[in-house]
Amino acid sequence: xxxxxxxxxxxxxxxxxxxxxxxxxxxxxxxxxxxxxxxxxxxxxxxxxxxxxxxxxxxxxxxxxxxxxxxxxxxxxxxxxxxxxxxxxxxxxxxxxxxxxxxxxxxxxxxx
Amino acid sequence: xxxxxxxxxxxxxxxxxxxxxxxxxxxxxxxxxxxxxxxxxxxxxxxxxxxxxxxxxxxxxxxxxxxxxxxxxxxxxxxxxxxxxxxxxxxxxxxxxxxxxxxxxxxxxxxxxxxxx
Numbered sequence: 325x326x327x328x329x330x331x332x333x334x335x336x337x338x339x340x341x342x343x344x345x346x347x348x349x350x351x352x353x354x355x356x357x358x359x360x361x362x363x364x365x366x367x368x369x370x371x372x373x374x375x376x377x378x379x380x381x382x383x384x385x386x387x388x389x390x391x392x393x394x395x396x397x398x399x400x401x402x403x404x405x406x407x408x409x410x411x412x413x414x415x416x417x418x419x420x421x422x423x424x425x426x427x428x429x430x431x432x433x434x435x436x
Numbered sequence: 437x438x439x440x441x442x443x444x445x446x447x448x449x450x451x452x453x454x455x456x457x458x459x460x461x462x463x464x465x466x467x468x469x470x471x472x473x474x475x476x477x478x479x480x481x482x483x484x485x486x487x488x489x490x491x492x493x494x495x496x497x498x499x500x501x502x503x504x505x506x507x508x509x510x511x512x513x514x515x516x517x518x519x520x521x522x523x524x525x526x527x528x529x530x531x532x533x534x535x536x537x538x539x540x541x542x543x544x545x546x547x548x549x550x551x552x553x
Contacts, residue, residue: 367547422533
């Protein structure tokens with residue numbers, strides 16, 4: 325089955341700096357890669373996603389890049405703010421199967 | 437985006453009792469829902485895929501008789517933890533696929549915190 329590895333497990337940055345979280349996956353059939361933000365005690369919220377036919381996608385301060393050949397994808401957050409502090413999960417799935425395999429999560433702390 | 441609700445949001449029960457958790461898609465129909473378990477500071481562990489009108493598909497290592505799943509309608513899936521024990525205490529989260537979106541996005545419920553005494 326699919327295996328997703330996520331790094332780093334914790335990340336601390338100063339407000340205004342950029343943050344990068346990286347994930348690798350094992351199943352070449354995976355074609356959909358969402359990123360979720362989860363605040364303590366709350367549900368995961370989809371923040372951005374990318375399909376395998378696209379190399380990069382951007383939404384304001386958030387961007388995701390995908391290297392299908394190397395089987396890795398990354399989340400980039402620019403101009404970080406304290407409210408960006410949360411746990412971020414990457415995931416990989418095939419759209420037909422629907423079920424996602426999640427990375428172990430990255431706890432991001434943005435210091436004011 | 438689509439809305440998924442869960443009930444109850446938290447429950448405390450005695451060891452040996454059964455607990456039912458409901459997952460509802462409020463503004464869309466979901467032929468497929470997923471049940472996850474999450475331990476503190478850990479990732480989401482998929483327990484099973486709930487399919488409307490058919491049997492659930494359980495992940496390896498998840499006891500079918502322990503975690504009963506019923507997906508009786510296009511908007512409701514239930515997870516029943518039978519004969520609960522303290523080790524079943526966890527945060528249970530469901531998600532539902534909104535097939536109106538391409539790719540079909542998963543939307544998560546708010547989660548149910550189960551504490552077994």
